Amino acid sequence: MEVRLDVFLIILGAAIVTFIPRVVPLMVLSRFELPEWGMRWLNYxxxxxxxxxxxxxxxxxxxxxxxxxxxxxxxxxxxxxxxxxxxxxxxxxxxxxxxxxxxxxxxx
Incomplete structure (x- = not known):
C-alpha cells in the first residue's frame, strides 16, 4: 500500500485541527478554578x-x-x-x- 504525501498531509491537518480545540481549552482551564456558577452551568x-x-x-x-x-x-x-x-x-x-x-x- 502506498502512502501519498497529499493524503498524509490532509490526515495530519485534520488531526491537528481536531486536537487543538480540545486540548487548548483543557490546558488553559486546568490552571484556573472556575466559580460555582460556572461549574453549575457547565453541568448542563x-x-x-x-x-x-x-x-x-x-x-x-x-x-x-x-x-x-x-x-x-x-x-x-x-x-x-x-x-x-x-x-x-x-x-x-x-x-x-x-x-x-x-x-x-x-x-x-
Missing part, C-alpha cells in the same frame, strides 16, 4: 447537546418538521424517555429504545 452542557441532537433527529426529516402521526422515531422515543427516567440506566435506555424502534418499524 452535555444534556443540552444531547437533547438538541435527539430532538432534531426525532422531529425533523428532510429538513422539514415531520408529521406526528407517521413518526416512528417519536413513537419509540416516548416510552424510551420514561424508561430513562425510571431506571436512570444508559444501557437499559439504549436497549429499550432499540427494541421499541425495531418493533415499531416492523409493525408500521
Amino acid at each position: 452542557v452535555p444534556i443540552s447537546v444531547i437533547a438538541a441532537l435527539i430532538g432534531q433527529e426525532i422531529l425533523m426529516h428532510d429538513g422539514k418538521i415531520s408529521s406526528f402521526t407517521n413518526n416512528v422515531e417519536l413513537l419509540a422515543a416516548i416510552p424510551t424517555f420514561f424508561i430513562a427516567i425510571k431506571t436512570r440506566s444508559l444501557l437499559a435506555t439504549v436497549i429499550a429504545g432499540v427494541i421499541f424502534f425495531m418493533g415499531l418499524r416492523w409493525f408500521i
Whole structure:
C-alpha cells in the first residue's frame, strides 16, 4: 500500500485541527478554578447537546418538521424517555429504545 504525501498531509491537518480545540481549552482551564456558577452551568452542557441532537433527529426529516402521526422515531422515543427516567440506566435506555424502534418499524 502506498502512502501519498497529499493524503498524509490532509490526515495530519485534520488531526491537528481536531486536537487543538480540545486540548487548548483543557490546558488553559486546568490552571484556573472556575466559580460555582460556572461549574453549575457547565453541568448542563452535555444534556443540552444531547437533547438538541435527539430532538432534531426525532422531529425533523428532510429538513422539514415531520408529521406526528407517521413518526416512528417519536413513537419509540416516548416510552424510551420514561424508561430513562425510571431506571436512570444508559444501557437499559439504549436497549429499550432499540427494541421499541425495531418493533415499531416492523409493525408500521
